Amino acid sequence: MTLVRSLVFVALAAALAWGGAQGVVISRAQTELDQTLLLTTRAVETEVERLRALPDVAAEDVRVRDALAGQGALQAANHYLETVAVHAQAGELFLIDAQGDTIASSNWNRPGSFVGQNYAFRPYFQDAMAQGKGQFYAIGVTTGVPGYFLSTRIDVGDARGVLVVKLDLRPIEEIWRVAEADVALADENGVVFLSARPDWQYRALTHLQPDQLARIEATRAYSGIVLAGAEPLAQAAPDGGSVGGDGWIARVATMPSTGWQVIAARSTAGLQALSIGAAILAALATLALAAALKAWDQRRQLVALRLQQSEKLESMVVARTADLAREVEARAQVEVDLRAAQEALVHTEKMAALGRMSAAIVHEISQPLAAMEATLSAAELGLRGDDTATATRLHKAKGLIRRMQRTTKHLKSFARKDGVERSLIDLSVPVVSALELVAPRARDVGVMPVFEAPEGKIKVLAGTIRIEQVVANLLLNALDAVADVSGAAITVRLETEGGLACLSVEDTGKGIAQNDLPHVAEPFFSTKLTGESLGLGLAICKAILSDFNGTLDIRSAPGSGTRVSVTMPLAVATGAEAA
Missing domain, CATH: 3.30.450.20 (PAS domain)
Structure with a gap:
């Protein structure tokens, strides 16, 4: 069976080699014939043009x-x-x-x-x-x-x-025969009238039609020559400039100046010999390759028998190594889990400490603030009736103290959620208050925020002080972003869209890195220098807005500034709750 298969492969290789060699030698022969066509055409045209004038x-x-x-x-x-x-x-x-x-x-x-x-x-x-x-x-x-x-x-x-x-033109024909150049000239009807092959003289390449024979007879172009009964030279009409006959192939081109067909032919006997030689060489090479493959296969089987025990031992070593690798991986995963649990415990302790610190801060600050308020009230009582400027300053100071008292109560809102009190407010009021609150910081930075709001009130259900805390925090962050940027600007825009109140704070500052953007609202995350911030501002803002069914969206790119958008439901969308 193996011998039969080898013989089949040898025959197949020989056939493929013969076909490939046939194509190559024919293609090369056609190229050479095209060159002969070019030279012959130029020679004939030169002779004709010599006497045309x-x-x-x-x-x-x-x-x-x-x-x-x-x-x-x-x-x-x-x-x-x-x-x-x-x-x-x-x-x-x-x-x-x-x-x-x-x-x-x-x-x-x-x-x-x-x-x-x-x-x-x-x-x-x-x-x-x-x-x-x-x-x-x-x-x-x-x-x-x-x-x-x-x-x-x-x-x-x-x-x-x-x-x-x-x-x-007979001298040209004589030159062709002396040089053994297998070329010929045929007229527009395909009748060969000049050829290096005497047996081609006055024979047509293909069968002549009756109208062609009648035209030739009328002009007496080939007087004394019988063309009707002559066998055509080619087996078929020229295809793509190629034509062939019994034992020869040729290339045909038309001479533009005369309309003649120039024919360059070549015997196929030598081409067939080259193809057969290539097929024989391919068969011998295939036999040699088959013998080499057989010897290699026998040697491979012998080596495989000798290495069988070694492979079994190696497989055992690989299995044991895989077990050890899985054990090492499991231990590494346990260490990662322990480290994550430790970090979670540290974060939980930070949150608990924040709650205790918030309560202590409220307790320590509330009494001094109350005393300051009482002192300012006593000072108001001792003023003269016509001292309106001092009365105004004292009244404004008392308002700031009351604001501080209300704000400190929200320091522990992030660690412990209390009951949320909501009232119907105009959203532009806390925005204006927040702008006044950050005005000193804005003057220091040299960038005054611009507030754009529509005419009329935009009413929402929220707490004025807590919304003011959110806006002030966003404005302070924007001022920090533009502190070292020349020609920067901050725009606060208030508008409504689709039943929502939309508040945006947009700056043209440094922007936020793409790796930091997903984490800026997380507790204790800060991009500022150590000691400048606890990283709780945006986290507290997000917590406050969630109490009022609001959302916080942050969009930024390095060097292109930051846009923080706050959305809250309009009060008209929840009429029953407003009532």
């Missing part, structure tokens, strides 16, 4: 024009055309009158002279008379010598005629 030049001679007009001697024209043909190395030059009769020719004194012959049936005469120029390849009906005819019309007064030069 000769009829125009010769037609300007007075002897030719006088002969056509019937005013000069035809013999002078014959001698002139003979001299020009010799010097220009052209085949023949002859002059035809308007009826198609040749009246002067370069071969006037040689057998097969064109003089007196009528060529009105030739396309080169008809095209020149109609369009001024003509060109046509044909076998001469007079001499039997093939050639390429270039013609031009001559107008001399009322007389009209055609001057024709016949270009003999």
Whole structure:
């Protein structure tokens, strides 16, 4: 079974190698044929273009024009055309009158002279008379010598005629045969008229249609040659410039100046030999590879038998190592859990200490504040009736003391939640009070907050002092953010949207780092220098707003400032509770 499989692989490799080599050698051969096409096309075009202007030049001679007009001697024209043909190395030059009769020719004194012959049936005469120029390849009906005819019309007064030069291309064909260049020329109908292969002469590449045969017969292009019964050279019409036949392949290109088809061919015998050689080499290489793989497989089995015990021992070591790794990982996780529990206990103790400190601060400050209030009241009683300025200052001082008394009661609101008292208030009132409260700090920083509020009252159910505490805290944070920023600004905006009162404090300060933004409202988290803040401001604000069904949203980016938004339900949305 293994032998059969190996033979199948060898055959498959040989077939693939043959196919690949066939494609490569054919592609390379086509490239070489394209180069041959280019060189052949340029050589033929050079030979044709060498004499293309000769009829125009010769037609300007007075002897030719006088002969056509019937005013000069035809013999002078014959001698002139003979001299020009010799010097220009052209085949023949002859002059035809308007009826198609040749009246002067370069071969006037040689057998097969064109003089007196009528060529009105030739396309080169008809095209020149109609369009001024003509060109046509044909076998001469007079001499039997093939050639390429270039013609031009001559107008001399009322007389009209055609001057024709016949270009003999047989020297080019002889050069091809000497150089063993497998090239050929075919006319617009696909009939080969010039070839290095004698057996291709006057044969069509593909089957000629009846209309093509009729046109060839009418022009007598291949006089004396039977084309109808000849077998075509190619097996199919050219596809993409490629064509092939029995034992050969070729590339075909059209020559723009003449409309001819240039054919460069090559035998496929050498290409097949290269493909077969590649297939044989692939088969041998596959056999060698199969033998090497078989030897390697036997050696691998032997090594596997010797290492079987070692692998079993290694698997035991790996299993034990995995157990130890799991044990180490479990111990590390326990340490992490213990550390987290310890941090939670420390945080809980901080919260308890904060509650005790808040109660102690309220107790220690409330009595001095009450005494100060009583002293200010006594001072008011001792004022003269006309001292209104001092009375105003004392009244304002008493108001600040009462505010401090109310504010200190909320220091322990974060550690212990008490009953929340709510009343119907205008939200702009605590905002204005907070702006007045932070005005000294704003003057020190050099940035005065701008307050934008709509006309009319925005009523919510909340506590005035606690909302004032929230706004003051947000303003102080904004002032700290713009303290060292030149040209900074703080905007406080109050508006309503969708049944909500929206209060925003926006600054153009330093902003908050993206890593710190999720933690700024957490207790004891602060980005300020050690000792400047406990990190409780935003946490207390968030706790106060939650008592009034409000929310706190913070948006910031480093270097782009910070926007803190507070939203609370409008009182009109909870009419029953307001009543």
